[in-house]
Structure formats: structure tokens, C-alpha cells
Amino acid sequence: MITALGDAKLGQLDKKLFVSLRPFRTSPHGKWRDPVDAGAAHTVSDEDARLGRFLPFQRVGDYLFVAVVDPESSSSLVLTEFLDGKIVLCRAEAEDIMLAQDRVYGLLAGVREQRMGAWLVASGRVTAEELSAALEQQRGEAAGVKIGAILMQRGVVNHWDVAEACARQQGLPVIDLLHGDAATAFLYDERLKPVWTWTDERFWFRHLVVPLAVDHATLTIAMVDPQDEEALDVLATASGRRLRVFVTGHRDVMSVLNQRFRLAHEEASRLDLLQRRPEDSAFRQLNRMQAVTLAAIALALALGFIWKTVLTGTIVAGFIELLYASVSVFRLWAMARAAGDDSEIIVTKADMARVPPTSLPEYTILVPLYKETAVLPTLARAIQDLQYPKDRLDVKFLLEEDDLETIAAARAANLPPYIELLIVPPSEPRTKPKACNYGLTKARGEYLVIYDAEDIPEPDQLLKAITVFRQSDDTLACVQAKLSYYNENQNILTRWFTAEYANWFELLLPSLFALKMPIPLGGTSNHLRTDTLRDLGAWDPFNVAEDADLGVRLHKAGYRTAVMNSTTMEEANSDFVNWVRQRSRWVKGYLQTWLVHMRHPFKLYRELGFTGFVGFQMTVGGTPLQFLINPILWALTVVWYVFGPQYLQDIFGGWVYYVGNLCLFLGNISFLYANVVGVIKAGRPGLAKWVLLSPIYWVFMSIAAYKALNQLIFRPSYWEKTHHGLARSVGAGGAVAEANVGA
Amino acid sequence: MSTALRNGARAAAVMEQEVPAHEAATVYLRSEGVGLAIAVMAVSLLVGYDLVFRLHQVYGDAMSRVLTGLYITWGGQFHLAAMSFYWSPLISLLSIPFALVRHVWPPLMTYGFTANILSASFAAVGAYHINRLFWRFGLPAWARVALTLLYAFNPLILLYSGNGMSDQMECALVIASAENMVAYLQTGRLTDITKAGSWLAAAFMVRYESVPIGAGMGMGLTLAVWRYERNWQKANAVAIAFLLPVFAAGIIWILLGWMIMHDPLYFLNSRYSNGAQIASGTYNFPQVMAARHNIGITLYQVVFFSVNFIPYFPALIAVAVMQLRRRPDPIGLPLILGSLGAPLLQVALLYTHRSADWQRFFIYYVPFGVMLCGYLLWRVRRPWRFAALAGACVLFLFADYVTLQAMRSRVWGNGDTTPTALVLGTHRVKTFHTVNDYSSIYSGQVEGAYVNAHPGLRVLVSTFQSWPMMAYIHDPKQVIFSNQMDFRSVLLNPRGRANAILTVPDNSFSKQNDTINAVYPALWSGRVGWTKLIHQFPNGDRVFAILPTAP
Incomplete structure (x- = not known):
């Protein structure tokens, strides 16, 4: 621009022009251009330029443009005498001038040790342009983020580069804990055993520090951030020794910590809840009282059918009909409420903007993976797309040790540095909650969320969750995002499945939230306060619907769960057999959860209150109950109308008959209708016509429910693996996901 | 912003209309609506009482529906299948509580006064919702009250609000359905469309005219949503949400007819159906015979029965013309097509000689005429608004007068001439044994x-x-x-x-x-x-x- 001006105008620019000396590009993918002309810069020596804090950066005709911090200062005015020709003094930021000097003159000895970015440039790990772009980001959207973290987010450097730069900057030695025999030999040093106990284990994970050696006077440690004053203070105080600090990489520390606590964490992931709250664990399905009660009911029924067949049949039929009708009425009422209002918490962009980026805490994302090579790239992209400072993301891919294929794929995927691969040691039960518990033991985040392998959360979901947490009191322990599917149109099964999810997440769960009832959490996208989760004993590894169980336990402990307006897109199961496996696991889990919490019904009533107790019975108990009862009632209906046997007319006499008909006609139609409303509310109107066929889907549900019942008896904690990656295209629901962003 | 609100905001923006500030107005509006409903119900009950106990006008259909309610509980046992399947069951079901307390006041059953109570109650429902619809159309309070009363006291509506017959009840339910449909189109709130569908299903359980009316409204709704949002899937889904309840009610009714009466279309084929009764020759009036297989006379009759509310056809044409604009609102089309449902059904029935031409079969001109006029008033801008509203009041008054004259006519007041004459005192005789049932x-x-x-x-x-x-x-x-x-x-x-x-x-x-x-x-x-x-x-x-x- 300067070159286009005439002489007269150039002269008028003196002292009025503010210039940026940062490299720039004119389009997002264009070539970087440096506004500093090396020829002009070298009209003075670098020593003079650095001493005088100025930089000649452009020559146009007779005019030499010189960048200074303050053109009005006396030292700047001297420059006009000092330099030859016509001088135009331009105002520039001091940092701009320094960085530009580094670019054209090279780095000064000594300066290298002071600035990480400069060292990285000098060492060839980043280019000047990459550094400049990172600095620009630091001034803008990434305010408060360290330059090393920004460069890592941009994929320019890795943890080890940053560690080396940091070490150089701080004048500290660097140590590699990943390679070589000596790397972990210190772990078995007897003298270090007490050092590990000087503070709780979470300290080591939170501050990313490990002890390397100790003697009477010195404690040697390796840490990622040697400027972590809190960690240094704690260790100095606890040890009473001088600290000798090595800088190391993030993965180095995590590797050491994982080895150090592997056994303890593995045991905790299995047994923590069982040891702390045995009555909340599904390790045993029934307690003695429940077993006795069940046996007594069975005996009474057997005797009743022998002595008073019709009366017993009528009582059983009446009880079942009433129960069924109650569940139906409750669910329809709850869904009708939600259809009328937005019962979930609505977070707007304006709400999110009120949360300062610098105040965002560390956020842990746990992603349990088992035989999921097919969806790894999608998953990595989805996490990369999350709008959250990556230096505050603690992402852990939880990989089973025997799943070599996924481990290999994950290692080969060139994942960004904030994603950690965590190998879960093999042990029973082989369940997702156990893997999550293992991940939780190493979680550093103040908040935590679970995503499944095939999940694509809305990019601002974490920000929305933080906003909800900030706007609520401490009793809000969990924020559930809504789930939906991106492959809804793959086949009729996926259409029904999507419609069912729409009903569940758009109508039922928001309504339960509004009614202050316990919410059976969805399997993924539940955002939790990490400390609260730990206090509660985390997930039950023996329960295959650990999410629903956790929702109930949160409510029992006096915490609330909210539903917010953010959606995670998942892959709907498109294969019938695979679907039955998944659904049977869910139903089994609901049955487990109901049995666990009904060990002490009166205590549960006191803990949940009336509405909570009713909500628990209707959702956690009622959902599997309907699946199990449906085939019996359908069969009886067919027999009644086709054969009309007298014994059925006797059993289903009077009001039992009417309640049955009410359930048959109004109940079924109402559920169909609720599904139609649900898909419209979820922005999936194309599914409405398919919903009309969903009674066939209810048959599938019952098939799965009976499989679940069988497994509950014979393999209660067996985890039926759902295979992902069967979707034809991931982007099918992209438009929907996008549409929901602003909702 | 939620989807519903977003839809509502967008709807409001495109329609460029004044959607009232809902929350602030709700309490006052509810009081106004409830007040009008109570007033209308009270007047309707007085009319019913006068008809039954002074003029001895007991309508056989009304009383037999009530007695069906009694029969369901006959012998102290609840026997729902006894409701019979000749006609739609809602009135009989609603009569059950009255049947249970008939000993408190025997005329509830012996004179079938339960039916009169029910028709008066439905008149209240109709008044409440027409008032609310006028509010949705942005009419000021005085105009809302005046026009609601002029609707409720239209002679034909008032007579059927008091006499226990199902025709005005059907009108009230159709109005409630339309009002909620308009609410949905204005706000995008899903409960409104479910309420609209539910009211329509209730209408089906009262009279069969709900089928063509619902079909018309549903078709109009589909086209309107499609035209407005350019989303065929959404249009289909909304239509399903609107029509599924009435469709389900129909399926249940057909299924019950099949299971209990062994004829899925018993309500059409039974000896009590219109077709069966006209086939017996009982209702072969000259005008009915003239319309038989003569489309010209059939159309003439159907159109001429708009004397029940003479502004109907002018309003229909005006609203239809407004739909030709480039970007009309989505509300006019469902109202137009819904209003055509009942007349077109009568065209088909008269032409094929399956129905008589009772004046009450054309009562739907009144509610739809009123709704279409309300729509037109909504579109009138200042400074013409007040004049238009005042003019509408005068027009409604005149229309009510014309209705009364039609009811007195031996041709057009078919079925209602005698009670009209009795009410007006022009034919006051001791009617015991002589009139009606x-x-x-x-x-x-x-x-x-x-x-x-x-x-x-x-x-x-x-x-x-x-x-x-x-x-x-x-x-x-x-x-x-x-x-x-x-x-x-x-x-x-x-x-x-x-x-x-x-x-x-x-x-x-x-x-x-x-x-x-x-x-x-x-x-x-x-x-x-x-x-x-x-x-x-x-x-x-x-x-x-x-x-x-x-x-």
C-alpha cells in the first residue's frame, strides 16, 4: 500500500502511521508475506536496531520507513539525524519490532533462552510464519493459552518439542522417560516409595509430575511445566528438601504414572463402588429379601392358580393391566408436557459468550473403544472440531489391552497430542463402565464427559455444558446432551431407532428434568462434575446400564441432572442382530438398575421423594416391564378375538377387560402419536410416516427384552458388544446436527 | 432458541401480522373467554329448559343418545358394548355420569335433559374457542366479545345449543380444532397441533361431518406448510400429527363395529343410518327427490343453505383471492378447504340420494363463515380497522336475522320450522303428543x-x-x-x-x-x-x- 503513494503523501505519513510487522496473507490459504524488507532492515546494524528498538522495514523511493514504538519520543527523533535520506517514522508494537528483528537479523544469543517461540523458530521446529500465526491466535481467541499449547493445537509441534523448548527457556535439563532402560528403572526404587505417598495420587496426575530420585537433601522430579509453582511448593513442603527439576514430555509423565498406578487403578475400576457402597452395586442381582419375596410371590401364584384359577388370573391380569396403564399414562403425560414447552435448558450463543475463554477449566473426555478401528478417523475429527481450548482438553481413548487391532490403528492415526491412548488392563467384568472407571482414575478435568466411539457431538457442546454448570448451583452434577442419529435413512430399523431416540431425548428426558425426577442418563454425552462422580463411587462396572444407574444414584444423593439443547449424533444400529444385542444389553441394565435400587424400597422412597420414586418406577422399571409384558398381552388379545375361550372371558371380566382395551387401543395409538410428535420436535419430519409402522419395532423390542431377561439370570454382567461402523455415510445427518446448533 | 420459538418467530415475521403478546394477555383473555363461555352456557341452558319443559320439544336423536349412556350402566353393570354402534359415541359416553345420578333428578333421563346440558356445555366450548381465535386474529376486546356473542346467539346455533342435538356440538369441536391449528401455524408449538388433532378426533366421536371437514383442514394444512416452508416432509409430518387422532378414532370405531356388531361399517349400514332411513322413503321430500341425480339442483340447494350465514360465500371468495398473493400466510388455506368439507359431503349425499336436506346439516356455514370473517378482519389495516369491525358486527346481526327467517321458512327451515314458530309464539298450542318425540x-x-x-x-x-x-x-x-x-x-x-x-x-x-x-x-x-x-x-x-x- 505504501508503495502506491506519491512522494507528497508519503511525507505526510510521518509519525501518523501505525504499522503491523507481522507476516500476513490475503486469503485463508494464501501465501504468507513478510511486510519487512530485509534490504531496508539491513541499512542499519542489528545491534543498533535492537539497542534503539527500531527497524527500517521498507524503502520507497527516497523514503525509508522505520518502525518505532513511540515516534514522538526524543530517541525516535534522533533517528532522523542518525539515518540517511528521508525518514518516515511509523508506530509499531514493541513485540512486533522484536520479532521482526529476529526474523531479519537472526536471534541473539541469550534471547533464545528467554522466548520459547523464538527457540522453536531457531531450532527449525516451527517457521516464523507459523509462530506469528500462533501469536496472533494468542492475542485473539486463544487469550491466556500458552504459546506451546497453541502450537500443539495447530499440529505444528508435539509435547516433546514443547518440553525441549521449555527446558531451554528455563535453563533446565530435559529427560526422556519413554525410551531406554533407565527410563522407568526408578519406578522400582525402594527409596521412592514413601515419596509417592507424600501427596495423594491425583496430585501427580493433575500437575503432571513424577519423582525420579530422592536423597537426604534433594528430591529430583520430572515435570511437564516447570513453572507450576503450586506443584513445586507442595513438593518442597512435603519433602523438606531442595528440588531438582527435569523437564519432560506429557506422554513421558503419563506413561510413568500409568505404570505406577496401574494395579491400584485397575482394582479401583472394578471394586471401588462395591467396596464403598455394596448396596448400590449390581455385583449381586438380588439380595436375600428380594429373593425371598420373589419366591413367596411365585409360590402364592402357583397355589392360587391351582386352587382358584380364575380369581388368581383376574388378580394377576388386573395388576398387570393397571401397572401397564399407569406406565403408559405417566409417559404420555410426561411427553405431552415436553411437547408444549422446551423443558430442557436452552443455552444460546449469547449465554456462551458470557463465559470468558480464560476461565475455561480442564475438561476430560473419556472414549471407551473396543474393536472400533472403523470409526476412529470420524471420532478423531469430531473431537478435533470441538470448540474448546485444546490445552485444556484431557482426552482419553480407553483401549482394551487385548484389542491389538484398535491399539495399532489408534497409534497409527497420528492423533493430536491432547488425545491420550490409555490401555485398560484385562480383568472381569469386561464392561464399558469398568473402562470408564479406569479412565476416571487418571482424569485431570474439573468436568468430564463420555463419548462413544461413533459419536459426533455438536462442536460447542462442551462450552454449552460449562455454561449450564456456571449458571447453576452445585447441586447440578450432570448435564445430559441429547442424542440422535446421523444415518437415520439407512433402513427402516434406523428410522424407527431414530424416532425412538427423538421420543426419549426430545420429550421424555426433558420432561423428567422439568418434573425433578431421576433421569436415566443416556449412554454418552453426559457431562459430569468429576469430583462428584468420584464421591459417588463412579460407574458400577457390574451394571450394563451404568448410565441409567448413575442417573438414579445422582438423584438419590441429592444432585440434579439437566438436559440441554445440544445434540450428539451417533450411528443408529442398522443390523437387526446387532440391534438386538445392543437393546438386550440396555434392557438388562434397566432391570439390573431397578433390582439394585429396589433392595430397600422404603429407603429409596425416602431418598427420592414421592415424585422421584414414581419417576423411577415408571421409567427404569416401567420401560423393560412394557417390553416384557407386550408379547403376553398381544398373544392373549389374539386368542381372545380368534378363539374366544371362556376361561379368558372369565379372567378378563369387568373392569380388567376395559383397562386392557384402553391399553390396547388408546395406549398403542398414543405412543405412536407421541413418536410422531417426537420426530417433528427433533427436526426429523421425514420419519413421521415411518413411525406409523413402529408397532413392528415394538415386537423387536420384546424379542430383545426376553433375551435380556435370559441374560440377567445367566450372564448378568456380560457386555453385549455393539458393532459400529455399519453406517453407509457419516454425513447423512450433518444437516440436522447443524440445524440443532442454534436451537 | 428452541425450534418451536424459531418457527413461531419466523411465522410471525413472514406473516407480517400482529401476533398478540401471549403471556401478558393470557390471564385477561382466559377470564374473557371463560366469562363468555359461562354466559353462553347459561343462555343455552335456559333455551333448552324452555324447549323441553315449556314447549315440550324433546328431540328423539338427542334423547336416545343419552339413554344409550344409561344403557351402558344398565342393571348396575358397566357394559360399554351396549353403547351401540349406530352413531358416534362421545355424547353417550358423556351421559354416563348423568345416568349414574339420574335418581337425583329423573328428567336427566326421562326427558333426556342430559343432552341439553351437554349441548349447552359444548356451546360454551365453542364460544371460548371462537373468542380465542378472534384474539389470535388480533381483534380488540370489544369486537371479540360482540362477535362471539353474535356467533353464539345465531338462531340456528342457539337452538342447537339448547336442544341437545349433536350439530352445534360438532361446530364447537371444529372451532376448537381450527383455533388450535391457527395457534400452531402462528407459534409452531407442537402441543397446539396435537390439541387440534385431538379436538378433531373428539368431533369424529360426535358426528361424521368431521371426516370431510378434517380432510379439508388437513389438506389445507399440508399445502400451507409446504407452500410456506418448502419442506414436503415437514408438511406431511404436520398433517400426520393433525390427522392421526381422528384416523385412529375411526379405526377404533370400525374395529369395534367389526368385533361387536360383526360389521366394520355398521354406523353406515345399520338401519339407523341416514342411507337406510332415506331408503325407507320416510324422508323423500320434494326437494330431496329433485336433487337426486341432478347436480344442478343439488348444488343450488347446498349453496342456498348458506342462508344459515349469508357472509359465508363472500368471505370464502375474499379469503381465496387473498391466497393468490405471492406470500400469503399459511392460515387461510386450511380454513377455506375445511369450510368446504361439510357442503361437499352434502353435495355427494344429496346427489346420490343418501341423505335428507335438514337445515341442521348445513349449520357448518355458521362457524366457518364466522372464522373466515375473523380472518378477513385480521388482514384489515388501520385506519379501516374500526370501521371494518363495526361493519362486521352489523353484518353478523343481519346474518343472524336472515338465519331466523330461513328457520321459519317451510322449505329452508326444514326440520326446525315448528320449534321456531313455537319459540316466536306464532304457533303456540298445547303440543303434548303432537310434535317431535x-x-x-x-x-x-x-x-x-x-x-x-x-x-x-x-x-x-x-x-x-x-x-x-x-x-x-x-x-x-x-x-x-x-x-x-x-x-x-x-x-x-x-x-x-x-x-x-x-x-x-x-x-x-x-x-x-x-x-x-x-x-x-x-x-x-x-x-x-x-x-x-x-x-x-x-x-x-x-x-x-x-x-x-x-x-
């Missing part, structure tokens, strides 16, 4: 008293003509009505199961429709060997004893 009630009273006086009797009775006696029977075990499941079996083999039969004179009408006469055509004349005449009533009905020689 009061004679049947008297017969029922006499026959019921006879049965009560002979507690040893167990009588077989056909409900086709002898239904009114049900209200007067003290011991339900004494009577076996033809609606009961085992009636036919007992009729064919009565020995030991019944000891008497009530039969009516065997004319062509009863021969075809009365179960007893149909099975034993010679019974009344005493030519069934195993019976013996034991009593004859003044109306010609006879009671025969069943002898031991009976099968």
Missing part, C-alpha cells in the same frame, strides 16, 4: 309404568321404537333390550329366559327396522302360536305373554 316419551312412560306394576314380567323389547321406556324402568332385570348381546338368542328361544314380548304395530317402517317385528312379523296380529296378548297400550303397542309351548 314427546309422544314417544309419553308412550315410554306408560309402558314403563306397566312393567313396573308387574314385577313378575321379564319382557323382550326392541329399542328401535320403544327406547324411551328405558328411562322409566325401575328394575333393569325386567327388560331384555335388543341391544343386549344375547337378545336374538333369547328372542328365538324365549322359554325359561323371558315371559313376555312387547311389539309395535307391524307397518312397513317397523317391519324393516324393529328386531321383534322383523323376526316375528305376525306377532302383533296375534298369529304366533306360543304367545298370548295380555295388554294393549293406547299407541297400539301390545304385550304378549310367552307360553310354555314356546321354543
Whole structure:
């Protein structure tokens, strides 16, 4: 621009022009251009330029443009005498001038040790342009983020580069804990055993520090951030020794910590809840009282059918009909409420903007993976797309040790540095909650969320969750995002499945939230306060619907769960057999959860209150109950109308008959209708016509429910693996996901 | 922002209209609506009371629906299948609570006054929702109140608000459905469309006109949503949400008809259906015969019946013309097509000679005419607004006057001329025994008293003509009505199961429709060997004893 001006105008620019000396590009993918002309810069020596804090950066005709911090200062005015020709003094930021000097003159000895970015440039790990772009980001959207973290987010450097730069900057030695025999030999040093106990284990994970050696006077440690004053203070105080600090990489520390606590964490992931709250664990399905009660009911029924067949049949039929009708009425009422209002918490962009980026805490994302090579790239992209400072993301891919294929794929995927691969040691039960518990033991985040392998959360979901947490009191322990599917149109099964999810997440769960009832959490996208989760004993590894169980336990402990307006897109199961496996696991889990919490019904009533107790019975108990009862009632209906046997007319006499008909006609139609409303509310109107066929889907549900019942008896904690990656295209629901962003 | 709100905001923006500030106005509006509803109900009850107890106008259809409610609880047992499947069941179901408390005030059943209470209650529903619709159309309070009252006190509407018949009830339910549909189109709130669908389903359970009206509104809704949002899937989904309840109600009704009456279309095919009754020749009025297979006369009649509310066709044309604009709102189209549903049905029925041309069959011109006028008033901008509203009040007043004149006409007031004359005092005579079904009630009273006086009797009775006696029977075990499941079996083999039969004179009408006469055509004349005449009533009905020689 300067070159286009005439002489007269150039002269008028003196002292009025503010210039940026940062490299720039004119389009997002264009070539970087440096506004500093090396020829002009070298009209003075670098020593003079650095001493005088100025930089000649452009020559146009007779005019030499010189960048200074303050053109009005006396030292700047001297420059006009000092330099030859016509001088135009331009105002520039001091940092701009320094960085530009580094670019054209090279780095000064000594300066290298002071600035990480400069060292990285000098060492060839980043280019000047990459550094400049990172600095620009630091001034803008990434305010408060360290330059090393920004460069890592941009994929320019890795943890080890940053560690080396940091070490150089701080004048500290660097140590590699990943390679070589000596790397972990210190772990078995007897003298270090007490050092590990000087503070709780979470300290080591939170501050990313490990002890390397100790003697009477010195404690040697390796840490990622040697400027972590809190960690240094704690260790100095606890040890009473001088600290000798090595800088190391993030993965180095995590590797050491994982080895150090592997056994303890593995045991905790299995047994923590069982040891702390045995009555909340599904390790045993029934307690003695429940077993006795069940046996007594069975005996009474057997005797009743022998002595008073019709009366017993009528009582059983009446009880079942009433129960069924109650569940139906409750669910329809709850869904009708939600259809009328937005019962979930609505977070707007304006709400999110009120949360300062610098105040965002560390956020842990746990992603349990088992035989999921097919969806790894999608998953990595989805996490990369999350709008959250990556230096505050603690992402852990939880990989089973025997799943070599996924481990290999994950290692080969060139994942960004904030994603950690965590190998879960093999042990029973082989369940997702156990893997999550293992991940939780190493979680550093103040908040935590679970995503499944095939999940694509809305990019601002974490920000929305933080906003909800900030706007609520401490009793809000969990924020559930809504789930939906991106492959809804793959086949009729996926259409029904999507419609069912729409009903569940758009109508039922928001309504339960509004009614202050316990919410059976969805399997993924539940955002939790990490400390609260730990206090509660985390997930039950023996329960295959650990999410629903956790929702109930949160409510029992006096915490609330909210539903917010953010959606995670998942892959709907498109294969019938695979679907039955998944659904049977869910139903089994609901049955487990109901049995666990009904060990002490009166205590549960006191803990949940009336509405909570009713909500628990209707959702956690009622959902599997309907699946199990449906085939019996359908069969009886067919027999009644086709054969009309007298014994059925006797059993289903009077009001039992009417309640049955009410359930048959109004109940079924109402559920169909609720599904139609649900898909419209979820922005999936194309599914409405398919919903009309969903009674066939209810048959599938019952098939799965009976499989679940069988497994509950014979393999209660067996985890039926759902295979992902069967979707034809991931982007099918992209438009929907996008549409929901602003909702 | 939620989807619903977003839709609402977008709808409001595109329609460029003043959607009232909902929350602030809700409390006042509710008071206004409830106040009007109570007033309308009170006046309707007074009209009903006057009709029944002073003018002795008891409408047979209304009373028989109420007695069906009584029959469901007959003998102290709840027997839903006894509701019969001749017509839609809502009125009978709503009569059940009244049947249970009939001892408190016997006229609830003996004069069928329950029906009058119900029609007055539905009038209140209609007034409430038409008032709310006017509010949705942004009309000021004075205009809302005035126009609501002018609708509710339209002579035809008022008569049917008081007389216990189902026609005004249907109007009220259709208005409620339309009001909620308009609410959905204005706000995008899903509960509104579910309410609209539910009201329509309720309308189906009152009268069959809801089917063409619902089809018209549904079609209009689909086209409007598609035209407005350019989203065919959304349009389909909304139509499904609107129509599924009425569709389900129809399926249930058909299924029950199949299961219990062994005829899925029993309500169309039974001897009580319009088609069956007109086939008997009873209603072959000159104008009905003229319309038969003559589309010109049929159309003329259907159009001319818009005298029930003369602004209907001008308003229809005006709203239709407004839809030709480039970006109309989505509300006009469903109203237009919905309003055409009932007249088009009548065109089909009159042309094919399946229905008479009672004035009440064209009552729908009134609610739809009023709604279309309300829509037009919504579109009038300042400074013409006040003049338009005042003009509308005058127009409605004039329209009501024309309706009254039509009701007095022997041709156009078909079916309502006599009560109109009675109300206006132009034909004030002692009407006992002479008009409408009061004679049947008297017969029922006499026959019921006879049965009560002979507690040893167990009588077989056909409900086709002898239904009114049900209200007067003290011991339900004494009577076996033809609606009961085992009636036919007992009729064919009565020995030991019944000891008497009530039969009516065997004319062509009863021969075809009365179960007893149909099975034993010679019974009344005493030519069934195993019976013996034991009593004859003044109306010609006879009671025969069943002898031991009976099968």
C-alpha cells in the first residue's frame, strides 16, 4: 500500500502511521508475506536496531520507513539525524519490532533462552510464519493459552518439542522417560516409595509430575511445566528438601504414572463402588429379601392358580393391566408436557459468550473403544472440531489391552497430542463402565464427559455444558446432551431407532428434568462434575446400564441432572442382530438398575421423594416391564378375538377387560402419536410416516427384552458388544446436527 | 432458541401480522373467554329448559343418545358394548355420569335433559374457542366479545345449543380444532397441533361431518406448510400429527363395529343410518327427490343453505383471492378447504340420494363463515380497522336475522320450522303428543309404568321404537333390550329366559327396522302360536305373554 503513494503523501505519513510487522496473507490459504524488507532492515546494524528498538522495514523511493514504538519520543527523533535520506517514522508494537528483528537479523544469543517461540523458530521446529500465526491466535481467541499449547493445537509441534523448548527457556535439563532402560528403572526404587505417598495420587496426575530420585537433601522430579509453582511448593513442603527439576514430555509423565498406578487403578475400576457402597452395586442381582419375596410371590401364584384359577388370573391380569396403564399414562403425560414447552435448558450463543475463554477449566473426555478401528478417523475429527481450548482438553481413548487391532490403528492415526491412548488392563467384568472407571482414575478435568466411539457431538457442546454448570448451583452434577442419529435413512430399523431416540431425548428426558425426577442418563454425552462422580463411587462396572444407574444414584444423593439443547449424533444400529444385542444389553441394565435400587424400597422412597420414586418406577422399571409384558398381552388379545375361550372371558371380566382395551387401543395409538410428535420436535419430519409402522419395532423390542431377561439370570454382567461402523455415510445427518446448533 | 420459538418467530415475521403478546394477555383473555363461555352456557341452558319443559320439544336423536349412556350402566353393570354402534359415541359416553345420578333428578333421563346440558356445555366450548381465535386474529376486546356473542346467539346455533342435538356440538369441536391449528401455524408449538388433532378426533366421536371437514383442514394444512416452508416432509409430518387422532378414532370405531356388531361399517349400514332411513322413503321430500341425480339442483340447494350465514360465500371468495398473493400466510388455506368439507359431503349425499336436506346439516356455514370473517378482519389495516369491525358486527346481526327467517321458512327451515314458530309464539298450542318425540316419551312412560306394576314380567323389547321406556324402568332385570348381546338368542328361544314380548304395530317402517317385528312379523296380529296378548297400550303397542309351548 505504501508503495502506491506519491512522494507528497508519503511525507505526510510521518509519525501518523501505525504499522503491523507481522507476516500476513490475503486469503485463508494464501501465501504468507513478510511486510519487512530485509534490504531496508539491513541499512542499519542489528545491534543498533535492537539497542534503539527500531527497524527500517521498507524503502520507497527516497523514503525509508522505520518502525518505532513511540515516534514522538526524543530517541525516535534522533533517528532522523542518525539515518540517511528521508525518514518516515511509523508506530509499531514493541513485540512486533522484536520479532521482526529476529526474523531479519537472526536471534541473539541469550534471547533464545528467554522466548520459547523464538527457540522453536531457531531450532527449525516451527517457521516464523507459523509462530506469528500462533501469536496472533494468542492475542485473539486463544487469550491466556500458552504459546506451546497453541502450537500443539495447530499440529505444528508435539509435547516433546514443547518440553525441549521449555527446558531451554528455563535453563533446565530435559529427560526422556519413554525410551531406554533407565527410563522407568526408578519406578522400582525402594527409596521412592514413601515419596509417592507424600501427596495423594491425583496430585501427580493433575500437575503432571513424577519423582525420579530422592536423597537426604534433594528430591529430583520430572515435570511437564516447570513453572507450576503450586506443584513445586507442595513438593518442597512435603519433602523438606531442595528440588531438582527435569523437564519432560506429557506422554513421558503419563506413561510413568500409568505404570505406577496401574494395579491400584485397575482394582479401583472394578471394586471401588462395591467396596464403598455394596448396596448400590449390581455385583449381586438380588439380595436375600428380594429373593425371598420373589419366591413367596411365585409360590402364592402357583397355589392360587391351582386352587382358584380364575380369581388368581383376574388378580394377576388386573395388576398387570393397571401397572401397564399407569406406565403408559405417566409417559404420555410426561411427553405431552415436553411437547408444549422446551423443558430442557436452552443455552444460546449469547449465554456462551458470557463465559470468558480464560476461565475455561480442564475438561476430560473419556472414549471407551473396543474393536472400533472403523470409526476412529470420524471420532478423531469430531473431537478435533470441538470448540474448546485444546490445552485444556484431557482426552482419553480407553483401549482394551487385548484389542491389538484398535491399539495399532489408534497409534497409527497420528492423533493430536491432547488425545491420550490409555490401555485398560484385562480383568472381569469386561464392561464399558469398568473402562470408564479406569479412565476416571487418571482424569485431570474439573468436568468430564463420555463419548462413544461413533459419536459426533455438536462442536460447542462442551462450552454449552460449562455454561449450564456456571449458571447453576452445585447441586447440578450432570448435564445430559441429547442424542440422535446421523444415518437415520439407512433402513427402516434406523428410522424407527431414530424416532425412538427423538421420543426419549426430545420429550421424555426433558420432561423428567422439568418434573425433578431421576433421569436415566443416556449412554454418552453426559457431562459430569468429576469430583462428584468420584464421591459417588463412579460407574458400577457390574451394571450394563451404568448410565441409567448413575442417573438414579445422582438423584438419590441429592444432585440434579439437566438436559440441554445440544445434540450428539451417533450411528443408529442398522443390523437387526446387532440391534438386538445392543437393546438386550440396555434392557438388562434397566432391570439390573431397578433390582439394585429396589433392595430397600422404603429407603429409596425416602431418598427420592414421592415424585422421584414414581419417576423411577415408571421409567427404569416401567420401560423393560412394557417390553416384557407386550408379547403376553398381544398373544392373549389374539386368542381372545380368534378363539374366544371362556376361561379368558372369565379372567378378563369387568373392569380388567376395559383397562386392557384402553391399553390396547388408546395406549398403542398414543405412543405412536407421541413418536410422531417426537420426530417433528427433533427436526426429523421425514420419519413421521415411518413411525406409523413402529408397532413392528415394538415386537423387536420384546424379542430383545426376553433375551435380556435370559441374560440377567445367566450372564448378568456380560457386555453385549455393539458393532459400529455399519453406517453407509457419516454425513447423512450433518444437516440436522447443524440445524440443532442454534436451537 | 428452541425450534418451536424459531418457527413461531419466523411465522410471525413472514406473516407480517400482529401476533398478540401471549403471556401478558393470557390471564385477561382466559377470564374473557371463560366469562363468555359461562354466559353462553347459561343462555343455552335456559333455551333448552324452555324447549323441553315449556314447549315440550324433546328431540328423539338427542334423547336416545343419552339413554344409550344409561344403557351402558344398565342393571348396575358397566357394559360399554351396549353403547351401540349406530352413531358416534362421545355424547353417550358423556351421559354416563348423568345416568349414574339420574335418581337425583329423573328428567336427566326421562326427558333426556342430559343432552341439553351437554349441548349447552359444548356451546360454551365453542364460544371460548371462537373468542380465542378472534384474539389470535388480533381483534380488540370489544369486537371479540360482540362477535362471539353474535356467533353464539345465531338462531340456528342457539337452538342447537339448547336442544341437545349433536350439530352445534360438532361446530364447537371444529372451532376448537381450527383455533388450535391457527395457534400452531402462528407459534409452531407442537402441543397446539396435537390439541387440534385431538379436538378433531373428539368431533369424529360426535358426528361424521368431521371426516370431510378434517380432510379439508388437513389438506389445507399440508399445502400451507409446504407452500410456506418448502419442506414436503415437514408438511406431511404436520398433517400426520393433525390427522392421526381422528384416523385412529375411526379405526377404533370400525374395529369395534367389526368385533361387536360383526360389521366394520355398521354406523353406515345399520338401519339407523341416514342411507337406510332415506331408503325407507320416510324422508323423500320434494326437494330431496329433485336433487337426486341432478347436480344442478343439488348444488343450488347446498349453496342456498348458506342462508344459515349469508357472509359465508363472500368471505370464502375474499379469503381465496387473498391466497393468490405471492406470500400469503399459511392460515387461510386450511380454513377455506375445511369450510368446504361439510357442503361437499352434502353435495355427494344429496346427489346420490343418501341423505335428507335438514337445515341442521348445513349449520357448518355458521362457524366457518364466522372464522373466515375473523380472518378477513385480521388482514384489515388501520385506519379501516374500526370501521371494518363495526361493519362486521352489523353484518353478523343481519346474518343472524336472515338465519331466523330461513328457520321459519317451510322449505329452508326444514326440520326446525315448528320449534321456531313455537319459540316466536306464532304457533303456540298445547303440543303434548303432537310434535317431535314427546309422544314417544309419553308412550315410554306408560309402558314403563306397566312393567313396573308387574314385577313378575321379564319382557323382550326392541329399542328401535320403544327406547324411551328405558328411562322409566325401575328394575333393569325386567327388560331384555335388543341391544343386549344375547337378545336374538333369547328372542328365538324365549322359554325359561323371558315371559313376555312387547311389539309395535307391524307397518312397513317397523317391519324393516324393529328386531321383534322383523323376526316375528305376525306377532302383533296375534298369529304366533306360543304367545298370548295380555295388554294393549293406547299407541297400539301390545304385550304378549310367552307360553310354555314356546321354543
